[in-house]
Amino acid sequence: xxxxxxxxxxxxxxxxxxxxxxxxxxxxxxxxxxxxxxxxxxxxxxxxxxxxxxxxxxxxxxxxxxxxxxxxxxxxxxxxxxxxxxxxxxxxxxxxxxxxxxxxxxxxxxxxxxxxxxxxxxxxxxxxxxxxxxxxxxxxxxxxxxxxxxxxxxxxxxxxxxxxxxxxxxxxxxxxxxxxxxxxxxxxxxxxxxxxxxxxxxxxxxxx
Numbered sequence: 001x002x003x004x005x006x007x008x009x010x011x012x013x014x015x016x017x018x019x020x021x022x023x024x025x026x027x028x029x030x031x032x033x034x035x036x037x038x039x040x041x042x043x044x045x046x047x048x049x050x051x052x053x054x055x056x057x058x059x060x061x062x063x064x065x066x067x068x069x070x071x072x073x074x075x076x077x078x079x080x081x082x083x084x085x086x087x088x089x090x091x092x093x094x095x096x097x098x099x100x101x102x103x104x105x106x107x108x109x110x111x112x113x114x115x116x117x118x119x120x121x122x123x124x125x126x127x128x129x130x131x132x133x134x135x136x137x138x139x140x141x142x143x144x145x146x147x148x149x150x151x152x153x154x155x156x157x158x159x160x161x162x163x164x165x166x167x168x169x170x171x172x173x174x175x176x177x178x179x180x181x182x183x184x185x186x187x188x189x190x191x192x193x194x195x196x197x198x199x200x201x202x203x204x205x206x207x208x
Contacts, residue, residue: 004175005183009137016144018183019155024048026160026174027185029063030104030135031192032167033174035182036063038145039154045120048156051178053163059123061106061196062154063133065142067093069152070130076112085109085201089132092199098134103194106131107201117154131157131196137187159195 007015007025019025019038024047026035035052037044039062049056064070067089074082092105108127111117122128133139142153160168161177168174171186198208 004180006171007183007185009185009187012137012140013144015141015185019044019141019145020147024051024182025185026168026171026178026182027138027141028135028187028189029138029157030098030133030190031195032169032189033160033171034157035160035178036156036158038150039121039152039156040118040150042118042120045118045156048158049120051181052158052161054158055163056120057124059125059129060121061129061131061157062117062121062152063131063138063142063157064153064155065133065139067132069146070109070132072151073109073111073115073128073130075114077110088204089201093132096134098190101192103192104131104134104190104196106196106198108198108207109201117152121156127200129198130154135190137185 015025022041022044024037024044026033035048037048074085089107096105106129109130111128117128142155145155146153160174168177171184174184197206199206
């Protein structure tokens with residue numbers, strides 16, 4: 001275990017640099033632990049699918065730090081609809097009280113042709129699953145990931161486990177699953193009890 005690469009909670013810049021270099025990271029999310037990488041690094045994404053033995057057609061959730069990062073995803077829509085969706089997402093985010101809620105929210109968002117996120121993120125779907133995280137450490141990492149290649153600061157977020165196994169809920173369980181194949185962020189979850197609720201942002205309807 002002494003050879004494992006483990007980042008502390010205050011090393012967000014080092015974490016972002018590691019992710020930008022193609023690294024895969026296990027980290028605490030809002031509920032269970034997640035497995036992630038720079039969402040614009042195809043090779044790192046493929047590593048995650050391989051590590052988890054996850055079918056590619058399922059796609060992946062991505063995290064970012066603020067709603068306004070998502071504006072370029074909507075530019076193919078009429079302006080009035082763009083404004084309506086942004087207002088809806090801001091309200092969903094601002095009304096989400098992390099002190100009383102039991103689950104995060106993930107939004108299914110239409111993707112403009114010019115946005116060009118890696119197709120592998122969307123799997124067999126025509127929407128991208130995005131969560132604007134309330135986790136302060138993850139927000140900082142997403143902010144540090146923003147660059148010309150990844151203008152959204154997108155961080156992949158999939159459960160930290162091989163497919164079919166229970167999701168890791170702490171650092172030790174994550175290490176037991178993946179050992180020295182990945183790096184780790186030693187921090188805490190937000191303590192949510194349930195996986196994220198998935199909302200179709202076009203309709204406002206919960207689909208999970």
